[in-house]
Amino acid sequence: MPRHPTKADFPVANIRRYLEPGPVVLVTSAWRGKTNIMTMCWHTVMEFTPSLVGCVIAASNYSFELIRASRACVINLPTLALADAVVGIGNCCGREIDKFETFGLTAAPAVAVKAPLIAECHASFECRLADDALVEKYNFFIFEVVRAHVAPSPRHPRTIHYTGDGVFMVAGKTISRRAMFRPEYL
Amino acid sequence: MPRHPTKADFPVANIRRYLEPGPVVLVTSAWRGKTNIMTMCWHTVMEFTPSLVGCVIAASNYSFELIRASRACVINLPTLALADAVVGIGNCCGREIDKFETFGLTAAPAVAVKAPLIAECHASFECRLADDALVEKYNFFIFEVVRAHVAPSPRHPRTIHYTGDGVFMVAGKTISRRAMFRPEYL
Numbered sequence: 368m369p370r371h372p373t374k375a376d377f378p379v380a381n382i383r384r385y386l387e388p389g390p391v392v393l394v395t396s397a398w399r400g401k402t403n404i405m406t407m408c409w410h411t412v413m414e415f416t417p418s419l420v421g422c423v424i425a426a427s428n429y430s431f432e433l434i435r436a437s438r439a440c441v442i443n444l445p446t447l448a449l450a451d452a453v454v455g456i457g458n459c460c461g462r463e464i465d466k467f468e469t470f471g472l473t474a475a476p477a478v479a480v481k482a483p484l485i486a487e488c489h490a491s492f493e494c495r496l497a498d499d500a501l502v503e504k505y506n507f508f509i510f511e512v513v514r515a516h517v518a519p520s521p522r523h524p525r526t527i528h529y530t531g532d533g534v535f536m537v538a539g540k541t542i543s544r545r546a547m548f549r550p551e552y553l
Numbered sequence: 554m555p556r557h558p559t560k561a562d563f564p565v566a567n568i569r570r571y572l573e574p575g576p577v578v579l580v581t582s583a584w585r586g587k588t589n590i591m592t593m594c595w596h597t598v599m600e601f602t603p604s605l606v607g608c609v610i611a612a613s614n615y616s617f618e619l620i621r622a623s624r625a626c627v628i629n630l631p632t633l634a635l636a637d638a639v640v641g642i643g644n645c646c647g648r649e650i651d652k653f654e655t656f657g658l659t660a661a662p663a664v665a666v667k668a669p670l671i672a673e674c675h676a677s678f679e680c681r682l683a684d685d686a687l688v689e690k691y692n693f694f695i696f697e698v699v700r701a702h703v704a705p706s707p708r709h710p711r712t713i714h715y716t717g718d719g720v721f722m723v724a725g726k727t728i729s730r731r732a733m734f735r736p737e738y739l
Contacts, residue, residue: 383717389573390575411596411607411608414691419691423597423598451730454734457738458733504684505600505607507599509691527728528714530569532570532731533731534728536574536709536727538714539711539722540723541716542633546719547640548719553717
């Protein structure tokens with residue numbers, strides 16, 4: 368298991384740096400003494416301020432129940448070192464097992480929500496449900512990120528990105544085109 | 554400029570292979586003789602069948618007008634070779650210039666919509682607006698992908714993924730965890 372990276376408070380308006388590239392994330396939830404973790408890939412940034420993230424959480428997931436009842440979750444960012452846990456978590460159900468225990472992950476307390484942070488992850492974003500207008504029809508939740516905890520280094524973690532068929536793309540090198548941007552678009 | 558990869562019809566239920574990893578895409582639109590291209594990063598797969606994609610298109614974009622009026626667009630997938638065009642397109646406005654001409658891109662006819670395909674892109678997904686319930690409040694469009702055109706090779710193109718600040722992550726190597734998946738989850 369990887370170490371627990373030390374995290375610092377991070378501006379919630381800037382979390383696009385981590386979510387916009389499209390990584391697989393681990394979503395934690397808690398309700399009446401039960402906690403769960405799910406692997407999630409269908410998410411998008413929706414606004415900087417307030418910091419909004421939209422995502423699909425299928426109604427068949429145990430996490431759907433916990434998140435709908437608690438109206439909160441934590442979006443945690445795993446890196447390549449956690450790939451096996453990410454796959455394992457996505458292929459079992461939290462109604463039957465304690466995923467923290469099964470996958471050797473450490474629950475750490477959040478500040479603003481009851482759902483736990485995953486200490487082994489590179490970053491954790493505490494979320495409150497902001498809009499459930501499309502939950503019935505599409506299982507689509509809009510969350511506001513209210514606190515962000517990020518390991519300052521590395522600046523660009525080796526996240527994993529799902530392509531289906533059991534295959535993940537691993538984040539590669541970065542390139543800058545900063546000089547080509549209008550300053551107001553940066 | 555890159556070559557024009559030869560594309561084949563691709564099952565719309567499987568386009569998650571290309572969009573779920575979170576790449577920057579180029580969205581084309583057309584309305585009453587005007588066409589445009591925009592760079593877009595805030596998107597998510599929402600369903601396999603029908604093949605739904607949700608995305609944020611800010612109301613200040615010229616493309617917002619064309620897409621809202623035509624209720625259609627094409628989502629095109631550029632690779633690293635098009636990085637400079639992607640940035641250029643994202644930093645100018647289609648009200649003032651013809652982006653196909655300015656960036657040396659080739660418009661090819663779509664099958665089901667009037668918006669053009671970008672011949673230089675690895676894949677193009679023809680979309681019809683499926684639900685505009687959240688357009689007023691969040692500029693969030695839900696599209697149904699009705700036709701998909703994909704270059705068969707390479708299977709995993711070198712897409713680019715925006716992290717903010719003018720910096721892109723380039724898609725790296727792929728890893729398979731297929732053996733760890735429940736068959737029904739593949």
